Amino acid sequence: MEKAINWFSKNHVAANFLMLLVIVVGVQTWFKLKKEIFPETSVDAISIQIPYPNATPEEVEKGVVIPVEEAVQDIDGIDRLRSTAAQNVGVVIVEVMVGYDVRQVMDDVKTRIDAVQNLAENTEEPVLEELLLKAQVMSIAVSAETDERTLRNLAERVRTDLLSYKGGEVEVTQAQLAGVREFEISIEVSEDTLRQYGLTFDQVALAVRKSSLDLPGGSVRTEGGEVLIRTEARRYSA
Structure with missing residues (x-):
């Protein structure tokens, strides 16, 4: 290092040329850098969302959240699990330890979830995504x-x-x-009509609930690929 400093101190032209080269390269690099006013930042976490149509929070917890937690809790790189069981959907947040590749952990999580056998029957395809902070x-x-x-x-x-x-x-x-x-749909039935047909409000509500339903039916593997089967019978008018 001392020899290089001594050499540049005696060769001013070379020193000036090196400084100019550093400035030019720096300016070129500046224009090539990706610049964002509000950049996306990763929080080293993975979101797992599993829809469970027409299920109560208690059913979501037993049929979705608990099986998923048990399946992924021992994967290397997982720091903590946070779960939410809501109406029709279960969400599990997987926090990844510092130093681990989030995408690799996500692949491991997906493999485990695909192998789970005790999920509720009517659950839909899990949605996995890396959590990003967006401003x-x-x-x-x-x-x-x-x-x-x-x-x-x-x-x-x-x-x-x-x-x-x-x-x-x-x-x-x-x-x-x-x-x-x-949007909401309001179904109004007069008491006279109910008496005419010998029905109650609960019976009408049950009939609407049974006829207004979308159910996944699994998948069929063919030569052209995998075909998802789904029964779409949700009603938007009565």
């Missing part, structure tokens, strides 16, 4: 003197336009609606 860039308020359905349709159009926007290097990758209510 909100802006909020857009849509206001109009109209009914709620029309206002929601306007907001959906704005969302679609944003997602299709491409301006040079600028691209919108995610846009979500907030503050909107889910």
